[in-house]
Amino acid sequence: MARVVQFQHSFTQPLAAPLARGGSGSTRVTAVGAVLSVLSVVGSVAVAAGKYMESTFVAWAEARREREEDRKLWALALTDSRLMADLVALQQHADPFKH
Numbered sequence: 001m002a003r004v005v006q007f008q009h010s011f012t013q014p015l016a017a018p019l020a021r022g023g024s025g026s027t028r029v030t031a032v033g034a035v036l037s038v039l040s041v042v043g044s045v046a047v048a049a050g051k052y053m054e055s056t057f058v059a060w061a062e063a064r065r066e067r068e069e070d071r072k073l074w075a076l077a078l079t080d081s082r083l084m085a086d087l088v089a090l091q092q093h094a095d096p097f098k099h
Contacts, residue, residue, distance in 0.1 A: 077084040 073083075073087070077087050
């Protein structure tokens with residue numbers, strides 16, 4: 001069986017106390033919101049910087065790989081005259097005004 005318990009409590013006193021002290025409860029909420037906003041901005045900047053660094057590293061690694069392939073091809077062309085002739089023809093075809 002359910003029993004009904006009467007409970008009488010006045011909520012006006014606890015709510016009035018923070019307002020009488022200058023509203024410290026709402027100030028705390030505002031300070032927490034400000035801290036979270038700052039952390040959000042800092043986090044966004046950190047993520048953007050990380051993405052920029054990642055794309056920069058990927059571009060650097062790709063350029064390094066291409067330079068290494070070019071170096072190997074040039075070393076091979078120095079030993080094979082047919083390959084050197086092909087490379088010279090390709091270079092002249094790509095840039096016809098360069099002598």
